[in-house]
Amino acid sequence: MLSSFRLLLLRNPSSSYRSLSLLKNQAYVDGKWVPSTSCETFAVHNPVDNAIITQVPDMTIEDTALAITSAKSAFHSFRKTTAKERSDLLRCWYNLMVQHSEELAEILTKENGKSLAESRAEIKYGNSFVEWFSEESRRINGEILQAPLRNRKLMILKQPIGVAALITPWNFPHAMITRKAGAAIAAGCTCIIKPSEDTPLTALALAKLAEDAGFPAGVINVITTSLKNSATVGKLLCESPDVRALSFTGSTPVGKILYEQCASTVKRISLELGGNAPFIIFEKSNVDLAVTGAMACKFRNTGQTCVSANRFYVHNKKFDEFIDKFMERISKDIKMGDGSREGVTHGPLIKSSQVDTVEKLVNDAVKKGAKLHCGGKRLEDLGPLFFAPTILTDVDETMEICGKEIFGPVAVIHRFDDEDEVVRMANSVPVGLAGYFYSEDLSQIFRVAGKLEVGMIGVNEGLISCAEAAFGGVKESGIGREGSSHGVEDFLDIKYLCIGNIQY
Incomplete structure (x- = not known):
């Protein structure tokens, strides 16, 4: 046969x-x-x-x-x-x-x-x-x-x-x-x-x-x-x-x-x-740099990486600017489809159960009052496992997606005002693989890097892994x-x- x-x-x-x-x-x-x-x-x-x-x-x-x-x-x-x-x-x-x-x-x-x-x-x-x-x-x-x-x-x-x-x-x-x-x-x-x-x-x-x-x-x-x-x-x-x-x-x-x-x-x-990486944008940050890092960190492999940015925290004074520029880059830079075709940048999710999970999380959040800025739906014209790049804000603890590792092309973005407050939120989960933050304040960089409970940190950088560096996490993100x-x-x-x- x-x-x-x-x-x-x-x-x-x-x-x-x-x-x-x-x-x-x-x-x-x-x-x-x-x-x-x-x-x-x-x-x-x-x-x-x-x-x-x-x-x-x-x-x-x-x-x-x-x-x-x-x-x-x-x-x-x-x-x-x-x-x-x-x-x-x-x-x-x-x-x-x-x-x-x-x-x-x-x-x-x-x-x-x-x-x-x-x-x-x-x-x-x-x-x-x-x-x-x-x-x-x-x-x-x-x-x-x-x-x-x-x-x-x-x-x-x-x-x-x-x-x-x-x-x-x-x-x-x-x-x-x-x-x-x-x-x-x-x-x-x-x-x-x-x-x-x-x-x-x-x-x-x-x-x-x-x-x-x-x-x-x-x-x-x-x-x-x-x-x-x-x-x-x-x-x-x-x-x-x-x-x-x-x-x-x-x-x-x-x-x-x-x-x-x-x-x-x-x-x-x-x-x-597993990871549930925080991505923090402080008041003293370069928003354009942060958007570039967010694009790579959130949407690489259509969001299906253990070090993907999962929980975005943006300072109130940078919030609107970041949302606008992030949406512009998503619209401009992401082309979903068959990855073997010229010009396609992002492919499908790996299996139907993963699409179902992502869709369920997004629908639950929107139903309970989250604001949907873009995406939020399957792209069935491309195939059975495609889900549109999605941005959600106004997410609270009543929503299942809050604090959850999504493993899909969904960015949940929160506001914050205070450094100690955002570090507390970043450390509030039981895992600690990777974390990212953007700041041009040198003292803040060393303070926050010391406080974040993760095994790897990207400061003003969204892609951090290489053969020369030690890859691994703390807490329930692993051993070794x-x-x-x-x-x-x-x-x-x-x-x-x-x-x-x-x-x-």
């Missing part, structure tokens, strides 16, 4: 799919492309029109156990590689990612829906982590300590922790893998990657490039699962004693479940969870940091070595 992918080519021979040599429809375990042992598959859809791109294996806990065995076996030899060998391997993987950047971007756009411009930016951003960790692998050093006794030598060794399970989301299917896997491999760990059921094709494309780069069998494994099997597969990765580290990016409720499941094996865990020199720490054990009775 012909796969749905081949049928699509026969029906549409001009399709750009013909050039996508990295589009794989099998899982990758122990250096082999394999189906599920159950022979079951699930469809991967293009969110623009819900068309099926291809089918991929629906891996079970039996398949996952095989992947764990593969990664554990590979670790015994891979842990002995030198930092230079791992650096070269990562560099080769990076070079292939750069070489195939356009194809990776096309696959990403097909399964995620974001525009090609945004996909290209993500590929470049995601590639940078592999480049960074190819260099960082050679900077994982131990320590020589000053001994309290003359006949002793004390040292600290840093060693790879073991098999690492990496559970990644759909909103950045390339960058979330490279940011985790680059660090794990640099440390000398082997990996089992479980991508989102919505966007597994990018993960499989990265596995193909890792295979081409010469990664030993079992060092990188990719298991694809439908929503039906996702929870049981995730539970096995958490509870298996052969998996020694788990890194997850996703929602706070799911992160809490995984955290609890990892307790049985006292596993090293890294969690990058990704990227930067700190990114390898979750994949390393520290071993203290005391050599005594040395004769001089």
